[in-house]
Amino acid sequence: MKEDYEKLLERAIEQIPKAVFESSRFQIPEADVSTVGNRTILRNFKTIATTFNREPEHLMKYLLRELGAAGDIQGAQAVFQGKFSAAAVQDRINRYAEEFVLCKECGKPDTRLEKRERVHVLRCEACGARNPVRGV
Numbered sequence: 268m269k270e271d272y273e274k275l276l277e278r279a280i281e282q283i284p285k286a287v288f289e290s291s292r293f294q295i296p297e298a299d300v301s302t303v304g305n306r307t308i309l310r311n312f313k314t315i316a317t318t319f320n321r322e323p324e325h326l327m328k329y330l331l332r333e334l335g336a337a338g339d340i341q342g343a344q345a346v347f348q349g350k351f352s353a354a355a356v357q358d359r360i361n362r363y364a365e366e367f368v369l370c371k372e373c374g375k376p377d378t379r380l381e382k383r384e385r386v387h388v389l390r391c392e393a394c395g396a397r398n399p400v401r402g403v
């Protein structure tokens with residue numbers, strides 16, 4: 268009986284369009300930050316980029332600019348020169364999500380960044396909205 272119920276639930280979940288299901292569960296990831304000496308390491312950097320469905324380089328460029336720091340991507344982590352609190356890093360990640368991931372119209376994360384001529388556009392696959400965004 269229990270098994271049947273689980274199968275039924277699984278099938279029900281499968282039938283929900285993927286985009287709808289994912290966005291209803293979407294949460295901005297929590298930054299896993301630690302400082303080592305004079306550097307700040309964002310341990311789950313790659314995971315965050317993957318969650319946002321954005322190029323790691325794009326996210327990194329934004330973080331470097333907003334933190335005003337030098338740094339680079341090292342494997343799954345991002346390493347920044349200088350000491351930054353977890354809250355400071357989280358704040359930039361939240362703002363990145365607001366500006367480059369979440370649809371301005373419907374608030375869903377099912378978006379793509381496109382470049383037309385020299386204009387960057389955030390296109391929403393859920394509602395079809397297109398909004399210009401600045402470059403990083």
Ligand SMILES: [Zn+2]
Pocket residue numbers: 370371372373374375391392393394395396
């Ligand atoms: Zn939308």
